[in-house]
Amino acid sequence: MPSAHQRPFEPEPEEQFAHSRFGQKLNYTPTQLRWSPFDIDESLDWIHSMRLLGGAGDPATRSGVGFFIFTAGQSMDPKTAYFSADGDLLIILQQGVLDIRTELGHLLVRPKEICVIPRGIRYNVTLPDGPVRGYAFELFQGNFTLPDLGPLGSFGLANARDFQIPEAAFDEDTTHEYRIVAKFNDRLFSSVQDHTPFDIVAWHGSYYPYKYDLGRFMTIGSVSYDHPDPSIFTFLTSSEQVFEMAIFPPRWLAMENTMRPPWYHRNTMAEYMGLIEGEYDGRTDGGFRAGGASLHTVMGAHGPDSETHRKASVAELHPQKVGEGSLAFVVETPMLLGLSDWAMKGCGKRQENYNAQTWLGLKPHYEFPASAKRKSTLLKDVVDMDVNGYHQS
Numbered sequence: 415m416p417s418a419h420q421r422p423f424e425p426e427p428e429e430q431f432a433h434s435r436f437g438q439k440l441n442y443t444p445t446q447l448r449w450s451p452f453d454i455d456e457s458l459d460w461i462h463s464m465r466l467l468g469g470a471g472d473p474a475t476r477s478g479v480g481f482f483i484f485t486a487g488q489s490m491d492p493k494t495a496y497f498s499a500d501g502d503l504l505i506i507l508q509q510g511v512l513d514i515r516t517e518l519g520h521l522l523v524r525p526k527e528i529c530v531i532p533r534g535i536r537y538n539v540t541l542p543d544g545p546v547r548g549y550a551f552e553l554f555q556g557n558f559t560l561p562d563l564g565p566l567g568s569f570g571l572a573n574a575r576d577f578q579i580p581e582a583a584f585d586e587d588t589t590h591e592y593r594i595v596a597k598f599n600d601r602l603f604s605s606v607q608d609h610t611p612f613d614i615v616a617w618h619g620s621y622y623p624y625k626y627d628l629g630r631f632m633t634i635g636s637v638s639y640d641h642p643d644p645s646i647f648t649f650l651t652s653s654e655q656v657f658e659m660a661i662f663p664p665r666w667l668a669m670e671n672t673m674r675p676p677w678y679h680r681n682t683m684a685e686y687m688g689l690i691e692g693e694y695d696g697r698t699d700g701g702f703r704a705g706g707a708s709l710h711t712v713m714g715a716h717g718p719d720s721e722t723h724r725k726a727s728v729a730e731l732h733p734q735k736v737g738e739g740s741l742a743f744v745v746e747t748p749m750l751l752g753l754s755d756w757a758m759k760g761c762g763k764r765q766e767n768y769n770a771q772t773w774l775g776l777k778p779h780y781e782f783p784a785s786a787k788r789k790s791t792l793l794k795d796v797v798d799m800d801v802n803g804y805h806q807s
């Protein structure tokens with residue numbers, strides 16, 4: 415049956431999704447922020463568990479992106495299907511398993527897999543393995559795409575061949591009554607129809623949901639010296655430069671004369687990080703935990719916590735595998751992210767002392783020799799280059 419065979423949509427009671435409303439007044443701060451793992455609410459299903467953490471833009475004008483956290487404990491009613499007209503949804507699963515039945519077929523999303531549901535595709539989510547938690551990003555503008563590989567050539571990073579798409583699957587009994595819930599301009603609506611939406615017997619084209627196992631990522635790195643920008647780890651980007659995501663999988667670091675953790679930096683992009691499992695090698699103070707998050711906003715200064723920096727400064731440099739048993743990601747957007755009241759307060763997970771605990775322990779690292787006059791470069795500890803361009807300390 416065509417989807418058009420349905421009754422008019424009616425607004426859902428507002429209180430059911432007020433927490434996920436993008437239209438609420440958002441909060442802006444240049445301060446570095448971090449959240450402890452978000453609590454799982456076992457009473458909620460997929461639709462109602464989406465909490466808005468923050469975002470930029472507006473679905474009505476198709477600009478920007480919404481950042482969400484989901485923590486659900488209930489399968490959706492089997493006679494309900496959900497879709498969002500607001501954007502494409504990228505789901506980064508952190509805990510549990512999602513059995514997603516889409517109009518175009520089934521996707522079973524397991525730990526360390528991610529999934530994208532395009533705008534408008536109807537789906538139902540069941541939880542075969544208990545409660546789930548994760549990060550979701552709704553792109554109001556453009557679509558998620560693979561990055562151009564530039565000098566890498568024809569393959570590397572996330573390879574197109576490793577993305578999986580569903581096969582058509584359909585209900586044989588088509589006469590059930592179904593409730594269709596729509597997210598439309600930041601509000602929920604529902605409609606009733608007397609036939610299943612899962613009645614597609616075959617499909618073709620290029621507009622489909624897909625999933626990807628992050629374990630298949632081919633990680634690239636420096637094999638000489640220096641710490642490259644993590645854009646070399648880009649997993650997905652977006653067609654209109656609103657969103658980019660990189661992952662930090664287990665990898666070898668073998669660069670010479672190079673401190674291993676990230677440099678201290680400020681970024682023209684906001685950096686939002688999440689942790690799927692283990693410990694992120696760039697922040698080992700114990701406060702960045704699986705199921706939590708951090709935000710270093712546009713021009714927000716950050717880098718390793720003081721203890722990670724201290725240890726790395728005296729560590730012997732030899733080829734070293736980092737991130738074993740760990741998977742972190744960073745999402746970058748050039749937009750100024752506004753944060754929901756839930757993110758700032760309601761979730762109860764914001765670490766109020768993040769900044770102090772992480773960086774106020776840093777000490778000046780170089781001593782200015784009394785003999786060195788201000789006019790000259792530091793004579794001690796200076797990094798110089800010889801004629802062949804190799805770094806020497």
Ligand SMILES: O=C(O)Cc1cc(O)ccc1O
Nearest residue numbers: 643644675676677685696744
């Ligand atoms: O801030 C972060 O931890 C992410 C990050 C990692 C890295 O190796 C270099 C830059 C960067 O922003």
Ligand SMILES: [Fe+2]
Nearest residue numbers: 679685710716
């Ligand atoms: Fe960073």
